[in-house]
Amino acid sequence: MESSIIERGLDLMLFGMGTVFIFLTVLIFGTAAMSAVITRWFPEKVIEAAAPKKRASTSPTMAIAPATLSILQAAVDKHRNR
Amino acid sequence: MESSIIERGLDLMLFGMGTVFIFLTVLIFGTAAMSAVITRWFPEKVIEAAAPKKRASTSPTMAIAPATLSILQAAVDKHRNR
Amino acid sequence: MESSIIERGLDLMLFGMGTVFIFLTVLIFGTAAMSAVITRWFPEKVIEAAAPKKRASTSPTMAIAPATLSILQAAVDKHRNR
Amino acid sequence: MENLNILWSDSGIAQLTFGQAAMMLVGLILLYLAIRKGFEPLLLVPIAIGTLLVNVPGAGFEAAPVYDAAGHLTSPGGMMYYIYEGGIATGLFPLIIFMGVGAMTDFGPLLANPKTLLLGAAAQFGIFATVLGAVSLSHFGILDFTINEAASIGIIGGADGPTAIFVTSKLAPDILGAVAVAAYSYMALVPIIQPPIMRALTSESERAIKMVQLRPVSKTEKIVFPLLVLMLVAMVLPSAAPLLGMFCFGNLMREAGVVDRLSDTAQNALINIVTIFLGLGVGSKMSADKFLNWETLGILGLGAVAFCIGTASGVLLAKLMNKFSDSPINPLIGSAGVSAVPMAARVSNKVGLEANPHNHLLMHAMGPNVAGVIGSAIAAGVMISMVQ
């Protein structure tokens, strides 16, 4: 009664893609709802224009951490203000 | 012959507070003696006025380590002296 | 039939020094060959005059990592160029 | 269809119990307190995430690895299992944290005025009074605490997170979650809990007392002091040697001046890494059966009592010392003896400034503040020695 490997592969595809799409669709609605709730009831000072230049990278390839850069920026700023 | 839990609690309190006080009292005398010995026989250039501004924090909440700050200070100083 | 400990020590010395000398001698020829091949067929812009001042230390005693220093240098340079 | 069944029966909703849902709510509340209210976020954020993860139905974060008869791994354990067994059951994580805290601690103010060590002793009264409270609740059948649990609850009053975790993981691991959450929460609440007690027990003129400036302390004294503490602990109370040994090691690295590389790492990369995993591991004990019961409420209540009694004891002894001391002692620095470094010292300073705007007590309060760390480590040693 073992299903063939092909059938198992088909099952994986059906249920896998199904789950992925259902999950991300639910997440779309959840995110939209969350944003609506927060924007309406918990408005805040906007922190950035969605284009986070300073911390944009999600790659592990950057050699200098954003934190280090901001420390350095602070050091330079501090000096400039003397 | 098991002592009741209340008795064990009382014991803990007596011996606990006793040990804490004895230990710290001995430490007071030990510290005073040590400081006296060092001040008399191993005098040194005083390094700070007991108000260590640069390294005062014992909290793990500070985002920048004192070492980093002093490195940066050195960098800025170095530049100023150019 | 166990060889005496002295014999084992002598063996260790003979084969040990032998291996060390053979290995490093082979490495000398290997290195020379490698350098010759690279210099002839894969020439490159020379990166340093074999006197790597910035990263010379192989000691773990240096408190500030070369990387940190170069970051700081960059910060100071950046400022100087303003 | 069968696959749909597998996915459904594996899904969280199908398996979610009421307890898990409630614990997830607890996790979210902790996150709110940590992020919005600033309650010791370095520990409470990882603890809260640990709470959320360990209550994900069917995710098996706590599962132990399974081996077959021949000793081969058939199923690896969950992440939380490895973190808890590797770092908390062994005691390694709290000890490494303590080393880092030692490397962040400056004993200068304490060395300049060593008698403030007594204030660090007095404030530990909160610990033992609470132990007595817990065993009384147990004796009268109100709540059901063993002596091990009572000792662990008392140590909340030490206002020192790693110490509380170290003791509780040894004596009563089942209440580790509640004890750690209480300890860190009350440490965060020090600015709210302490001032009323301090004001109630002191007069306006006492709060305005100016203390003489602290004498300079030499580098040699700072190097020798951690060794002195370590030798004394070794002679008097070896069960406190792991905690205080690592604390003094960290402090020695800081003051030695020749291993700044190691001191910096102990204060930064290493303590941060361990904090992340310590928090997750503590969170792994936040399961419904261990947290959702009346005992937890008792733990939270008793912990608050411990803080209050410790604060009061410190202030009262400082008042007494002021009577007999040559140099004036502002009673407000007594409350800093509970530790909660450096929050409690800042509270002393703030309440002092209210009474006298030119009276800066911060450095004077740092003495009892770090003495409180030593004091509660000693108290922890007594617990481990007498209870275990």
Added chain:
Amino acid sequence: MENLNILWSDSGIAQLTFGQAAMMLVGLILLYLAIRKGFEPLLLVPIAIGTLLVNVPGAGFEAAPVYDAAGHLTSPGGMMYYIYEGGIATGLFPLIIFMGVGAMTDFGPLLANPKTLLLGAAAQFGIFATVLGAVSLSHFGILDFTINEAASIGIIGGADGPTAIFVTSKLAPDILGAVAVAAYSYMALVPIIQPPIMRALTSESERAIKMVQLRPVSKTEKIVFPLLVLMLVAMVLPSAAPLLGMFCFGNLMREAGVVDRLSDTAQNALINIVTIFLGLGVGSKMSADKFLNWETLGILGLGAVAFCIGTASGVLLAKLMNKFSDSPINPLIGSAGVSAVPMAARVSNKVGLEANPHNHLLMHAMGPNVAGVIGSAIAAGVMISMVQ
């Protein structure tokens, strides 16, 4: 003489097998690709060194420790044994890497335009199509893949290294080396693989479509979003909770703003340390008997197919969405749904600039790009749940 024999019989040349020599060559090729060609060097350099070391004849890097009957250690294990068993068989290393990646990820662009999450779903079609391909090869007797291996091969198409390693170490550890090498190699080849497919499936005018600027996103949204993902995963697919839980934990540390110490360490010292050992540990599965066979060629081939199908699916769904959406959607951002963060988003941007020099798609492509990370973690959860 006897000693000469020992040294000779212990020497590498005497013991070297053809397979080991070939695998050393593979290691050197990987190093060349990593160092000269820039193929994801952070992982491929340690993997390559691991490959070299584990194929040193007689060095025993993979040896398990030996205990006598009384349980005492008679011979310690090799370094690779400890690294693999401690960090990869337990799943800890990929999870810690995922936490660090979470701390490096900015969900801002995704939050500004949440419907791009669908593109991150579509691109996962490459995963499952490849699974089907692998089982077909097996069914027709061309290559011999089990369903576990097929699932692991498919996940290469997720373009997400830690996810691929996590799944494969659970489902089919024997092919871990080949799968990891394929995953990272193709991630590095994204700028070569994707553009032709993107150009073939879109018209010049589609590629020139300008998208409206993204709305600003508040700090609160960024804090709540990882929690939302975490709760949803907990309810729907607990088998994905380890991966996404740690990812969301890292992201929450980044956005919370109160634990920057921890976030910085997770993004730097911790992820670097774990990357070194993860790479070495993966390399320890690069032995001749596991790598030098036709199946590896099949894995490399199928992995490339997975990337292509994923890219195409993303672009095609983006085209479709553009038809029905109020605001215009440039189909080029669909290819970023495979993840390979941030390389794939940069490719979208570059191809877009060719069609319209004023059209900057980078931020718009970051949405599907990070959505692809979530998507492939979900796919991984399905695999683990249905296959294991």
Added chain:
Amino acid sequence: MENLNILWSDSGIAQLTFGQAAMMLVGLILLYLAIRKGFEPLLLVPIAIGTLLVNVPGAGFEAAPVYDAAGHLTSPGGMMYYIYEGGIATGLFPLIIFMGVGAMTDFGPLLANPKTLLLGAAAQFGIFATVLGAVSLSHFGILDFTINEAASIGIIGGADGPTAIFVTSKLAPDILGAVAVAAYSYMALVPIIQPPIMRALTSESERAIKMVQLRPVSKTEKIVFPLLVLMLVAMVLPSAAPLLGMFCFGNLMREAGVVDRLSDTAQNALINIVTIFLGLGVGSKMSADKFLNWETLGILGLGAVAFCIGTASGVLLAKLMNKFSDSPINPLIGSAGVSAVPMAARVSNKVGLEANPHNHLLMHAMGPNVAGVIGSAIAAGVMISMVQ
């Protein structure tokens, strides 16, 4: 009363043995040497603290964990137990340190003048002469060393801490404390031990010899060299592959230019963390029964002899090479072949400047200096292969 008894019988004074007191004194002396005299403090401070802690009577730092019949943990082990078993018995800590040292090493000067590798070979004669000395002492019944111990004592002459620890933990763990202390102490004493020997074996005119400036070395040579060493080790002496493999891995990360993140972490956070625990773990072998005996005096004495012979051998071979070489070779660079990087090279430079104030030998001495690291790792491999 009973409780007083418990506290008293648990106290350190009641349990202190003479040996423990003496070992604590040894720990304090090591601290004095490390902090005041600057003796390799990075290792000696942690070793000294480990010595203090492990000799705290009754603290159980070395205790193994206890499990009941069902395999449940009834009593966790002591901190030192976990550190030693996890990092030293497995060999992981010295290997990780070696990786970090590799990432700190610049092979440029060696590549510019590869024949200085021979000096790194000659200086290892100290190792094997000392082995012979140790077995002779044993043969004549003066001290009682096994061949394993003799090999471990010899490796002190390699002037390379991690190598000495790696070999000794494998061959003769009981003398690990004494060997490590001797190795690091003599490395610190290089500026005192070497100059008299160097002056005695060379003439003023030899010491004044100027060497030709080193040729520039290309990036490619620096990348290929660690791989060349690694492949050669793999072919010739696999037992040296763990040490040299990790060393070359570290160096490759440094020179590759594409994994600077990893190289920086290997040189900083990671090596610092491991140094702390390696030191503590070595200290855990500093118990009275293992350290307070005549063998330890023998180890210290033989270690000094090894350094002297190694220094002399290096200088003598350099003299010989100067006779036959086209370009002049200053014999002072021969002493740097013992390794003790970079101290020994600085000593060569300093003694050279005394003879000729314009003669800077530092870079020329760095060649034999790093060659000495390779040389003693090879010697270590021979020991492990022939003795174990």
